[in-house]
Amino acid sequence: MRRARTMEAKVKKEDLFSPQGHPARPEHPEHPRRGTARDAGPLSRSPLGPYVLNRLPADLAAVTQGRSTYARLAAEQCRVLSAAGADDGPLAADPSCAPLVQLDLLFMLNGYLPAGPAAFPRPLLAALAAQCDRYPSLDPHMSYELLIDVNCAEWETTGHIRVFSDGELGRLERDFYLGHHLAEPAVRGAFDRLSSLVLEPDAVDPAAALEEALRGLDDFRRYMAQYGRLPREAFQAFRHYHMGHPGGARGASGAFMPSVQLLELALLAPTASYELYLDQSLPYFPAWSRSLVSEWRERSRGGDNVVQAVLDGRLKLDRRAAVALLGVIDTFVNFRMVHLGVTRKAIPEAFEPSTRPTRQSILAQGGERDFLGGVRPGDGRGDEPGTSGFSVHNVLTNAVHRLLTARHRLAETLGPVTD
Ligand code: HEM
Secondary structure (H helix, E strand, C coil): CHHHHHHHHHCCHHHCCCCCCCCCCCCCCCCCCCCCHHHHCCHHHCCCHHHHHHCHHHHHHHHHCCCCCHHHHHHHHHHHHHHHCHHHCCCCCCCCCHHHHHHHHHHHHHCCHHHCHHHCCHHHHHHHHHHHHHCCCCCCCCCHHHHHHHHHHHHHHHCCCCCCCCHHHHHHHHHHHHHHHHHHHHHHHHHHHHHHHHHCHHHCCHHHHHHHHHHHHHHHHHHHHHHHHCCHHHHHHHHHHHCCCCCCCCCCCHHHCHHHHHHHHHHCCCCHHHHHHHHHHHHHCCHHHHHHHHHHHHHHHCCCCHHHHHHCCCCCCCHHHHHHHHHHHHHHHHHHHHHHHHHHHHCHHHCCCCCCCCHHHHHHCCCCCCCCCCCCCCCCCCCCECCCCCEHHHHHHHHHHHHHHHHHHHHHHHCCCCC
16 A cells, blocks of 8 residues: 555656656566565466556557457457466456456457457457356446556556557556546545535535635646647547447446546536436446445435535535635536547547537537437537447536536625625
8 A cells, every 4th residue: 555655646647648758657567576475466466467468459559550350369369368267267366356357358358349349259258257257246347447446556556557559659548547547536535525514514614625625626627637638649549449339338438437426416416417417327437436426416416515505595605615616616617628628639520620619608508418419400510429428529518517507506696706
């Protein structure tokens, strides 16, 4: 644990996607540190680790560049699986290794996504099925929890991170995962402050809690801004491997980072459309968070959220606290607007080419739109699903719309609070 913190402390948000990289570069997996028993065995925690870490990215690049084929890739992976002992039962020897082995199996499986699920090799599907039978609590598909939480926790303790892309693209892909992982505590902290304001209003100084939430959220927004440095080509290169497929599970997406949705629930009541969105998303959030999201959804729907408490007069704010609350909402909107801009750069086909969504245009759309699809007649844009399978444009603009609407109502109740 101590070492994990040390590694994390070394990576600053400014280092993400920088040409110099960051100091905590992974060591070459074939040459793990010598020293303590813990250092000596990071690869042995998954018998597939050496293959996925050392060879998979180059193998996938060879297929993409026409130097190899999916059939050859499958033949090689079947040999790897046999050598690892997949013919003899589940590959993970004990529950502590099971998430990492699951991650390796799913990295191998998602490598076939550009060719479609018909290309999935049967022995790989069989190894995954055996593993899922033995460890039923693990996600059977590449989830946010496996791709970000498990993958980055492994990086923190061993310096090894799984990526699909080879070489320099792999470094950018690594930072894409790490950035999500490093950013989440900042928004989680903001949620913690707001939740204590909702749950124990008499024990908390509202202005101090809201100002602290604001600082956390501003930090979170700055992580997001770093993603403006990720070239579109790099994102497009690994995005194929995150996508869902027809009839399959939703793909891993930032949409399933729980703390952002927890913050929204502690801040304002869920709309009908957002409730549907949470229904669809809940199974894809990390397992630990599902009951917490459900709990806060229930609570927030019943009026236990900061905005509703202020509107009802249950939570009295002095001027300093009122300014901080508006600042929290504005900074949350800023995060989502930066995210929209980054997404529009990375996936331009999901947006109408000539117009950029602005706060004004989003508020003027008059309500939330169908996040499951829903091109409106005359929209003139493609209905592009994201890795989550939701409409990219509608999910992202709906999220901004809810915040702007709440801010508008709040500002009316609070009246002028700034000089
Ligand atoms: C290149 C960077 C990124 C791109 C292209 C991107 C793309 C997307 C897309 C397309 C969606 C819509 C749902 C879907 O996946 O289908 C989405 C949702 C979301 N993403 Fe990202 N994302 C990026 C980085 C991030 C980061 C760094 C975070 C958090 C630190 C994040 C948090 C979210 C959240 C919370 C949602 C749900 C909508 C909301 O509640 O605001 N994303 N993202």
